[in-house]
Amino acid sequence: MGRWTQKHRALLGPESMPRFIALNNTPEKLNDNLLLRQALLDFIADFANWDNCTVREYLETSRALTQAAHEALGGAPGTRPLVVDPFAGGGSIPLEALRVGADAFASDLNPVPVLLNKVVLEYIPKYGQQLADEVRKWGEWIKREAEKELGEFYPKDPDGATPIAYLWARTIQCEGPGCGAEVPLVRSLWLAKKPNRSATLQLVPNPKAKRVDFQINIKQRDGWVNQANPRTRVENAKFDGTVKRGSATCPCCGYTTPVVRVREQLKARRGGANDARLMCVVTTRPGEQGRFYRLPIGADLTAVRAAAAELERRTAAVQGALSLVPNEIISLNEIRRISLPIYGMTTWGDLLSRRNSLTLATLARLVNEVGRKVRAETDGDLADAVQTCLAFAVSRLADRASSICTWRPQADQEKVEHVFTRQAIQMTWDFAEGTFLSQRTAGWNDAYEPPAALIDELSPLKLASGTAVQSSAAKHTLPNDSCNAFITDPPYYDAIPYAHLSDFFYVWLRRSLCGVHIDCLKNSHVPKDEEIVVDRPHELSTSTHDIAFYERELTNAFGEGRRLLRPDGIGTIVFASKTTASWEAILKAVVDAGWTITGSWPIDTEMENRISAQGQARLASSVHLVCRPRENPDGSLRTDEIGDWRDVLQELPSRIHAWMPRLAEEGVVGADAIFACLGPALEIFSRYSRVEKASGEAVALKEYLEQVWAAVAKEALTMVFHGADTTGFEPDARLTAMWLWTLTAGTNGASNDENDEDEESDDDESDGGGKKVTQGGFVLEYDAARKIAQGLGAHLEELASMVEVKGDKARLLPVAERTKALFGRDESGPATKRAKKKAKQQMAFGFEAELEAAEEEQGWGVIGAPQAGQTVLDRIHQSMILFAAGRGEALKRFLVEEGAGRDERFWRLAQALSALYPSSTDEKRWVDGVLARKKGLGL
Numbered sequence: 038m039g040r041w042t043q044k045h046r047a048l049l050g051p052e053s054m055p056r057f058i059a060l061n062n063t064p065e066k067l068n069d070n071l072l073l074r075q076a077l078l079d080f081i082a083d084f085a086n087w088d089n090c091t092v093r094e095y096l097e098t099s100r101a102l103t104q105a106a107h108e109a110l111g112g113a114p115g116t117r118p119l120v121v122d123p124f125a126g127g128g129s130i131p132l133e134a135l136r137v138g139a140d141a142f143a144s145d146l147n148p149v150p151v152l153l154n155k156v157v158l159e160y161i162p163k164y165g166q167q168l169a170d171e172v173r174k175w176g177e178w179i180k181r182e183a184e185k186e187l188g189e190f191y192p193k194d195p196d197g198a199t200p201i202a203y204l205w206a207r208t209i210q211c212e213g214p215g216c217g218a219e220v221p222l223v224r225s226l227w228l229a230k231k232p233n234r235s236a237t238l239q240l241v242p243n244p245k246a247k248r249v250d251f252q253i254n255i256k257q258r259d260g261w262v263n264q265a266n267p268r269t270r271v272e273n274a275k276f277d278g279t280v281k282r283g284s285a286t287c288p289c290c291g292y293t294t295p296v297v298r299v300r301e302q303l304k305a306r307r308g309g310a311n312d313a314r315l316m317c318v319v320t321t322r323p324g325e326q327g328r329f330y331r332l333p334i335g336a337d338l339t340a341v342r343a344a345a346a347e348l349e350r351r352t353a354a355v356q357g358a359l360s361l362v363p364n365e366i367i368s369l370n371e372i373r374r375i376s377l378p379i380y381g382m383t384t385w386g387d388l389l390s391r392r393n394s395l396t397l398a399t400l401a402r403l404v405n406e407v408g409r410k411v412r413a414e415t416d417g418d419l420a421d422a423v424q425t426c427l428a429f430a431v432s433r434l435a436d437r438a439s440s441i442c443t444w445r446p447q448a449d450q451e452k453v454e455h456v457f458t459r460q461a462i463q464m465t466w467d468f469a470e471g472t473f474l475s476q477r478t479a480g481w482n483d484a485y486e487p488p489a490a491l492i493d494e495l496s497p498l499k500l501a502s503g504t505a506v507q508s509s510a511a512k513h514t515l516p517n518d519s520c521n522a523f524i525t526d527p528p529y530y531d532a533i534p535y536a537h538l539s540d541f542f543y544v545w546l547r548r549s550l551c552g553v554h555i556d557c558l559k560n561s562h563v564p565k566d567e568e569i570v571v572d573r574p575h576e577l578s579t580s581t582h583d584i585a586f587y588e589r590e591l592t593n594a595f596g597e598g599r600r601l602l603r604p605d606g607i608g609t610i611v612f613a614s615k616t617t618a619s620w621e622a623i624l625k626a627v628v629d630a631g632w633t634i635t636g637s638w639p640i641d642t643e644m645e646n647r648i649s650a651q652g653q654a655r656l657a658s659s660v661h662l663v664c665r666p667r668e669n670p671d672g673s674l675r676t677d678e679i680g681d682w683r684d685v686l687q688e689l690p691s692r693i694h695a696w697m698p699r700l701a702e703e704g705v706v707g708a709d710a711i712f713a714c715l716g717p718a719l720e721i722f723s724r725y726s727r728v729e730k731a732s733g734e735a736v737a738l739k740e741y742l743e744q745v746w747a748a749v750a751k752e753a754l755t756m757v758f759h760g761a762d763t764t765g766f767e768p769d770a771r772l773t774a775m776w777l778w779t780l781t782a783g784t785n786g787a788s789n790d791e792n793d794e795d796e797e798s799d800d801d802e803s804d805g806g807g808k809k810v811t812q813g814g815f816v817l818e819y820d821a822a823r824k825i826a827q828g829l830g831a832h833l834e835e836l837a838s839m840v841e842v843k844g845d846k847a848r849l850l851p852v853a854e855r856t857k858a859l860f861g862r863d864e865s866g867p868a869t870k871r872a873k874k875k876a877k878q879q880m881a882f883g884f885e886a887e888l889e890a891a892e893e894e895q896g897w898g899v900i901g902a903p904q905a906g907q908t909v910l911d912r913i914h915q916s917m918i919l920f921a922a923g924r925g926e927a928l929k930r931f932l933v934e935e936g937a938g939r940d941e942r943f944w945r946l947a948q949a950l951s952a953l954y955p956s957s958t959d960e961k962r963w964v965d966g967v968l969a970r971k972k973g974l975g976l
């Protein structure tokens with residue numbers, strides 16, 4: 038809740054209600070529209086606090102307000118307004134609609150969120166607490182039954198300890214000349230990272246036996262020792278495993294088998310989960326705290342073999358249409374984010390060890406059994422509800438029961454990590470296999486309890502029932518003019534491959550819901566053809582979901598939204614992406630679909646894990662575009678309002694000028710503010726059916742948006758320099774200032790949106806990129822940087838000594854990296870390629886060496902001063918470098934004798950930069966250091 042929590046938690050809570058009630062009790066004040074508005078806004082702000090959203094007084098008030106507004110807008114008394122969200126996903130919007138007393142209609146193309154919404158919007162309002170009780174009762178029953186069937190495959194230790202996780206490594210055979218040892222693929226050897234209880238695995242090469250053995254080391258006060266023999270100290274404890282960037286180094290011979298060969302070997306064994314090497318077993322002991330680590334014993338492997346035999350027996354006996362273990366193919370169309378097929382995991386079942394498969398298949402069967410039992414006893418719909426909740430529990434467990442799950446050694450809690458730590462499924466070399474019986478990690482209890490807890494939380498709200506259906510937003514099932522509000526959070530370009538990721542859960546939902554939700558679950562996979570998304574291209578992909586497809590279908594969807602919304606209805610489109618291209622695409626779709634944008638607000642909607650929507654994104658800080666259908670009262674599209682391009686252009690700057698300070702006041706700055714300005718700017722343009730130039734030529738939205746960017750950049754710059762005349766600054770200074778400002782995170786959280794992050798993968802296969810090397814500097818999306826630059830009359834290409842463009846990213850170089858360019862012989866021109874490369878190789882204080890070299894070359898060391906750079910910014914950067922290198926005397930001569938500090942613009946810009954450089958950076962310290970010299974030098 039960011040802002041609201043900090044600002045309001047202390048202040049508000051139920052005590053703040055009186056402010057609103059007091060107003061309510063003094064009806065004469067209600068006649069004062071301004072007071073009333075203020076009070077309503079206060080109410081909304083207070084209600085937005087999570088702590089208040091379940092408080093009875095707030096709920097009742099919000100519902101009374103919804104009703105009053107509905108009737109004031111012509112709604113028949115006794116009816117409720119209908120809110121439609123055709124991209125409902127995890128369902129936060131429809132749920133909030135129900136909370137404030139509206140009716141809600143939630144649809145999505147993807148069956149996983151549709152079923153989730155069925156639970157939240159239909160079953161919970163209908164059955165309330167009874168549903169939670171049933172889920173817990175039958176969850177327990179399933180556990181008991183499954184334990185009877187599967188207990189023998191998860192044996193206790195002879196000493197009474199209970200295994201809670203088995204740590205495995207996939208293996209390859211070393212391809213080093215004459216070696217052939219089995220190499221366990223391990224990324225990290227850490228088992229536990231507790232300050233007083235750290236443990237690691239150690240690889241013990243055994244070349245004779247052509248394999249690697251293991252030893253467990255624990256940390257004692259004076260260093261690492263072998264757990265099996267605590268008197269043996271371990272010198273040079275190692276923590277890195279055998280795999281780096283997909284290649285595997287053999288502990289026996291040191292040969293590194295390259296990534297292509299590692300892939301080939303795993304491919305031949307469907308990923309190698311089922312002939313992996315057991316390295317270690319994690320246990321708990323009765324009456325003792327913490328986790329214990331031991332090496333495998335014979336009984337561990339016997340149990341695994343027995344589970345495999347049992348699975349084989351049951352697989353052969355399967356008669357239904359569905360295989361016991363999911364044999365559904367993993368699509369290659371999102372291989373950049375679901376890279377498993379490259380390693381031979383071509384079906385969803387290949388992600389599982391055989392024991393995982395046996396367990397999940399057993400639980401799915403028992404969930405079906407529960408459905409039959411409840412159905413025999415009571416109403417069929419309740420049975421569907423219970424079965425659906427438990428089916429979600431099975432799919433939740435799958436998230437912690439696959440060979441993609443790693444062991445998490447972190448101090449907060451050592452546990453089995455789940456698959457969906459990010460919006461991608463990437464290869465893991467070593468993996469942790471939990472046991473469903475565990476109460477500590479990756480257990481069945483943990484799978485069904487959260488759905489039950491959600492019911493506990495929601496049922497006291499006494500929500501009215503909503504509706505959840507499967508439907509494409511671009512071909513909606515609702516009739517014309519049937520809803521009052523169209524509120525939605527559409528997919529953003531290629532941000533999240535929802536349908537591809539959801540297959541992971543879907544295959545288990547289908548197996549747990551045989552004969553239930555037949556329509557929704559009829560396909561073998563989550564439908565993808567109609568999904569509005571951009572698939573990331575790859576040579577193995579046959580996807581046709583490119584940008585053009587996305588833009589066309591999104592326009593269709595917004596057109597559908599306008600069709601089903603009443604002409605006097607209101608639309609709100611939520612958008613949280615921070616790439617310029619996807620913003621422009623969505624704005625174009627809104628305008629082309631016949632909407633007028635009438636308002637826009639950035640709102641913090643951080644939802645934590647409120648409704649744990651499986652495979653669905655959380656909303657973060659996002660812009661809400663408020664819009665109205667550009668329609669006549671009879672619902673037909675208005676086409677006759679022609680706007681004059683000159684008028685539009687004239688109005689634009691004043692609009693932005695009015696908005697920016699308002700946003701800043703609310704803590705919305707930087708990139709967030711830029712995006713938040715697009716809405717108000719669009720209000721001007723989208724008021725018209727068409728905007729024309731004097732020639733009669735229609736203005737494309739793209740052309741208008743270029744103007745908007747320029748206006749925003751100019752306005753922001755004035756704010757950055759506090760209204761000072763910025764024309765005196767050269768383009769490089771203006772660009773630097775704007776660049777840094779864009780990166781500023783306000784209280785609204787302008788940090789990188791999680792959706793925009795490129796997936797970094799451990800195995801760095803398909804992207805061909807690998808781990809990002811952390812570089813210094815200040816990175817912006819290239820397109821945004823280009824637009825900002827253009828708006829300021831600068832060109833990135835001409836500023837090569839300060840900006841580096843690479844792919845779709847542009848990096849404002851850290852000042853230290855400019856040393857050579859600023860002080861070297863070629864100081865006036867752009868840095869040469871070699872110079873740049875060299876500069877980058879210099880770590881931390883490398884610039885000092887460069888400075889020395891330049892000093893020697895030019896001989897200004899003892900008495901002179903370096904030659905002043907061309908622009909004010911260059912001279913500031915030179916001063917910063919001299920300061921950083923501890924060249925106080927040279928700095929003085931540079932500022933005084935060379936005259937750099939005699940230019941008033943120098944100090945003005947330095948002052949602005951001091952405010953803009955992030956506080957933890959070298960740049961901030963250095964520029965402050967230079968500023969501190971000013972007085973002493975009499976400047």
Ligand SMILES: C[S@@+](CC[C@H](N)C(=O)[O-])C[C@H]1O[C@@H](n2cnc3c(N)ncnc32)[C@H](O)[C@@H]1O
Nearest residue numbers: 124126127129145146147509510526528568569
């Ligand atoms: C950004 S998400 C919505 C997130 C949601 N607000 C939440 O709270 O989780 C976008 C949703 O659009 C859905 N979607 C994509 N294409 C669709 C289509 N053609 N019709 C309906 N839904 C679609 C996706 O399945 C995804 O659930």
Ligand SMILES: [Zn+2]
Nearest residue numbers: 211216287290
């Ligand atoms: Zn070897």
